[in-house]
Structures are given as C-alpha cells and as structure tokens.
Amino acid sequence: GAVVSQHPSRVICKSGTSVKIECRSLDFQATTMFWYRQFPKQSLMLMATSNEGSKATYEQGVEKDKFLINHASLTLSTLTVTSAHPEDSSFYICSARQNERQGVNEKLFFGSGTQLSVL
C-alpha cells in the first residue's frame, strides 16, 4: 500500500528556534497534503491544507506566520514551526491524498507523526 513518510519522528528544540517537519509521499504523487496537531490525550485538529505549487489554506485560528507550509513538489510538504515556544509542543501529523486514477478511488494516508518538544 501507499506510504507517507514523516520526519523527524521526535525533535527537541530550544525556545525561539525554528523546526522543520517533512511529509513525503513515497510511492504516489500528492498534490494535496494536510497537517494536523494533536495535544496529549486529545483529538487531531486540522491546521492547514497544503497545495502543491500554491499557498497553503489555513484553518481558522491557526497562525500562518507561526506555521509555515511549503509544498514545492508533488511528493513533499514541509511544516516549519517558527520561533517555537513551549506552547507549540505537540504531536504533528500529516496526511496525503492519493489522487484518483482511473479505476482507483481516492485515499488518504497518514504519516507516523512528529513529537515536538520545545524547552
């Protein structure tokens, strides 16, 4: 089946630094990817939709300048948490939509997530 690779799986950084998380579709092209955030023992919250070759679409309440999204190729989207602070500590998960092909339904595939801890 299709695989979405997300790196790093865990990152610890100092307050004020920026952290980049990669989401890569390994065996399919994904013109659209999605970024979620999950606090401990809580649900996944959609942050933004990443569109290849165009600007990301952010959900209400998500700071665009804090969470920079770049989708420069058909297989890679990146989320950069800029000037990270302890309150940004969370589990970040991406998903990618496998585009519909003839005879194949659209499907979504999730990455394995990134645990960000900001000290």
Add this chain to the structure above:
Amino acid sequence: AQTVTQSQPEMSVQEAETVTLSCTYDTSESNYYLFWYKQPPSRQMILVIRQEAYKQQNATENRFSVNFQKAAKSFSLKISDSQLGDTAMYFCAFNRGSTLGRLYFGRGTQLTVWP
C-alpha cells in the same frame, strides 16, 4: 462548521466479545464521508472503515462494521470478536464533500480489550 461527538471517553470489552462505539455528527451537507480511525500507542493513524454518505448500505471490514443512520446523523462502530490488538484510541472523523482530505475528528474513545 462540522462537529463530531464521541460521547464515550473510555470503553472496555472482554476478548471475543462485541463492543459498539458511538459517534454523532452535525452537518448541513448532503454529500460527505465518515471514517473510523484507530490510533494505537505508536500513534500511527490506521484506517478502520469508511462510509460514503450516499451509500445506504453499511460498510463492513471483516470484524468491523458500522451502523450509519444518515437522518439521525449517527455513525457507530461495531467490533465483533474483539482481540487484544484492538486496544487503541478510536476516532470518528467527518470529511465534507466528495473530495477527501479535510477531516474533522471527534475526541476519541479509548478502547481496552481484556483477556
């Protein structure tokens, strides 16, 4: 806005028994998808089952089946012959429209299967 409600924070079931997890949702859309995802301690999101709103027939995947009541906006998951490996957090999710991607999740139900 779409809201998804899972009213059972925790459930437990004995191995080989059947358990049903509840989910209700609120939408004005007529075309949408519903999902159940499983998140084990590894935190990997695993698709359990998916239902297209236009389909009247309830989706089934081996031991997993749903009871989709569109008018009542209810989407429950039944797990038959529960196995220890079914222990996980289960999330109900709503996808608006016919294009997949933007999922709105419920708060989750932690299911524990006891031997």
